[in-house]
Amino acid sequence: MPEDPATSSGGCEVIELSFVVNGEPVTLSSDVRVSLAEILRRDLRLTGTHLGCEHGSCGACTVIVDGLAVRSCLMLAAQAQGADVETVEGLARGDELDDLQAAFREHHALQCGFCTSGFLMSLTARLREGPVVSEFQAREALSGNICRCTGYVGLVDAVLSLAADSGKEPLK
Amino acid sequence: MKPAPFRYHLPATLQEALELLAELGDDAKVLAGGQSLLPMLGYRLTAPAHLVDIGGLSELRGWELDEAGLRIRAMARQREVELDPDIGLRFPILHAAIAHVAHAQIRNRGTVCGSVAHADPAAELPATMVALGATMVLERSGGRREVPAADFFQFHFTTAIETGELLTEVRIPSPRSGSTGTFLEISHRKGDFALVGVAATVVADGDRVAAARIVCAGVAPTPFVAVAAEQAVVGRVLDDATLLVAQYCASEGMSPTDDFHAEGAYRRQVAGVLVRRSLDVIRSQQGALSA
Ligand SMILES: Cc1cc2nc3c(=O)[nH]c(=O)nc-3n(C[C@H](O)[C@H](O)[C@H](O)COP(=O)(O)OP(=O)(O)OC[C@H]3O[C@@H](n4cnc5c(N)ncnc54)[C@H](O)[C@@H]3O)c2cc1C
Ligand code: FES
Ligand code: FES
Numbered sequence: 001m002p003e004d005p006a007t008s009s010g011g012c013e014v015i016e017l018s019f020v021v022n023g024e025p026v027t028l029s030s031d032v033r034v035s036l037a038e039i040l041r042r043d044l045r046l047t048g049t050h051l052g053c054e055h056g057s058c059g060a061c062t063v064i065v066d067g068l069a070v071r072s073c074l075m076l077a078a079q080a081q082g083a084d085v086e087t088v089e090g091l092a093r094g095d096e097l098d099d100l101q102a103a104f105r106e107h108h109a110l111q112c113g114f115c116t117s118g119f120l121m122s123l124t125a126r127l128r129e130g131p132v133v134s135e136f137q138a139r140e141a142l143s144g145n146i147c148r149c150t151g152y153v154g155l156v157d158a159v160l161s162l163a164a165d166s167g168k169e170p171l172k
Numbered sequence: 173m174k175p176a177p178f179r180y181h182l183p184a185t186l187q188e189a190l191e192l193l194a195e196l197g198d199d200a201k202v203l204a205g206g207q208s209l210l211p212m213l214g215y216r217l218t219a220p221a222h223l224v225d226i227g228g229l230s231e232l233r234g235w236e237l238d239e240a241g242l243r244i245r246a247m248a249r250q251r252e253v254e255l256d257p258d259i260g261l262r263f264p265i266l267h268a269a270i271a272h273v274a275h276a277q278i279r280n281r282g283t284v285c286g287s288v289a290h291a292d293p294a295a296e297l298p299a300t301m302v303a304l305g306a307t308m309v310l311e312r313s314g315g316r317r318e319v320p321a322a323d324f325f326q327f328h329f330t331t332a333i334e335t336g337e338l339l340t341e342v343r344i345p346s347p348r349s350g351s352t353g354t355f356l357e358i359s360h361r362k363g364d365f366a367l368v369g370v371a372a373t374v375v376a377d378g379d380r381v382a383a384a385r386i387v388c389a390g391v392a393p394t395p396f397v398a399v400a401a402e403q404a405v406v407g408r409v410l411d412d413a414t415l416l417v418a419q420y421c422a423s424e425g426m427s428p429t430d431d432f433h434a435e436g437a438y439r440r441q442v443a444g445v446l447v448r449r450s451l452d453v454i455r456s457q458q459g460a461l462s463a
Contacts, residue, residue, distance in 0.1 A: 013177070143275060
């Protein structure tokens with residue numbers, strides 16, 4: 001295979017990586033400088049994970065690593081060696097959206113969609129810790145991600161609707 | 173965004189890590205949680221030839237909590253420490269301070285020791301460590317020393333850590349009986365660095381203050397001990413008048429500079445207000461102190 005300039009190491013150290021992404025084991029070799037986000041997007045073509053600021057501020061790149069929501073722009077792929085990585089592509093079952101995604105659609109929790117995958121992954125990790133039942137908790141759960149379009153109202157409604165679906169009345 | 177080329181090392185034991193750091197000297201940087209180092213590498217504010225990732229060292233995970241106090245090892249993540257209920261009970265000030273550090277997604281990776289080693293003047297944990305009288309344990313190949321927090325922070329992003337040394341542990345002594353503390357801050361947005369933060373601990377003797385430690389973040393190159401405010405409360409009942417005196421003394425000797433985020437005068441003002449509010453929180457926590 002001819003050397004692809006996008007993936008060539010430019011004389012840098014190359015390492016072998018293996019981890020699990022959305023349940024599938026993955027093995028590849030990469031320039032050691034590359035972030036987990038870049039491996040996901042460039043090598044695995046999982047472009048649902050977005051890169052906004054690339055310095056930890058916006059949250060667009062949030063994925064779940066070993067059960068914890070993290071910034072994939074602030075993790076070397078090498079640091080994900082052996083880890084279990086979940087991305088937005090792992091949420092839906094085929095064409096069927098998961099409950100959180102469906103709530104986003106229902107409550108207009110997105111406009112341009114750039115921030116959406118990051119919010120979905122942050123909230124997926126948060127909701128596994130327990131239900132979000134008040135607006136305060138919802139805003140707290142949303143606070144590590146930035147959305148430039150929605151004004152967050154739809155996002156808060158989407159999260160609280162899940163509490164309502166589970167029979168718990170959201171406390172406003 | 174890509175860092176300048178580096179060689180990546182993943183030592184399997186502490187011994188191996190210390191030998192690597194000794195051998196590579198100034199050409200190496202320690203990689204812990206990476207939440208400060210990776211952005212700096214991306215912007216090429218630093219371009220070390222070698223990264224020594226301490227993330228694989230099981231010896232450096234977690235912490236020890238016993239009679240003597242809390243020993244937080246180098247790879248204990250901020251969020252793990254924040255969520256531990258026993259730590260929260262024994263060191264409420266530490267719990268409160270960590271909750272102000274960035275966002276949960278960043279605290280899931282960032283380490284307590286990494287924040288201390290990074291020594292950002294607007295960071296919450298360095299000031300908290302000074303307030304708690306912590307000691308930093310520094311290890312090198314064939315040696316180890318302990319440095320009190322008050323001597324550890326030397327300037328912006330500059331600490332007592334020497335080339336070849338690793339901060340392996342932060343030791344926080346058990347609080348004296350009758351002591352309580354809190355951390356308050358003002359920042360532009362939730363998760364941002366502090367414009368001003370205040371870490372305050374008070375030891376009560378009956379209804380009076382036996383000892384106080386009040387330390388501000390964000391107002392000087394290193395954590396600023398508000399000595400005049402401490403003196404204003406020691407030996408006194410925490411009534412409203414004492415709190416006001418502490419507020420006005422807090423900025424004595426403090427000369428915060430203007431920067432992109434806020435003017436120095438604003439920071440002085442806010443420091444005083446936060447000192448008063450933190451003492452107010454403390455007196456409501458410690459029933460005996462409320463006059
Ligand atoms: C968007 C964003 C917001 C943030 N907001 C805040 C905030 O509000 N308050 C705050 O305090 N911090 C904030 N941070 C920084 C965060 O807390 C970092 O986790 C912390 O500063 C560094 O810890 P780390 O484990 O990630 O260290 P790293 O990034 O791995 O290392 C930081 C520096 O310390 C050195 N180092 C790390 N560990 C050791 C060790 N054991 N011995 C010797 N040297 C060591 C490294 O060589 C490097 O120079 C923020 C970061 C981001 C990306
Ligand atoms: S791209 Fe990672 S936080 Fe913005
Ligand atoms: S929908 Fe556009 S940034 Fe959030």
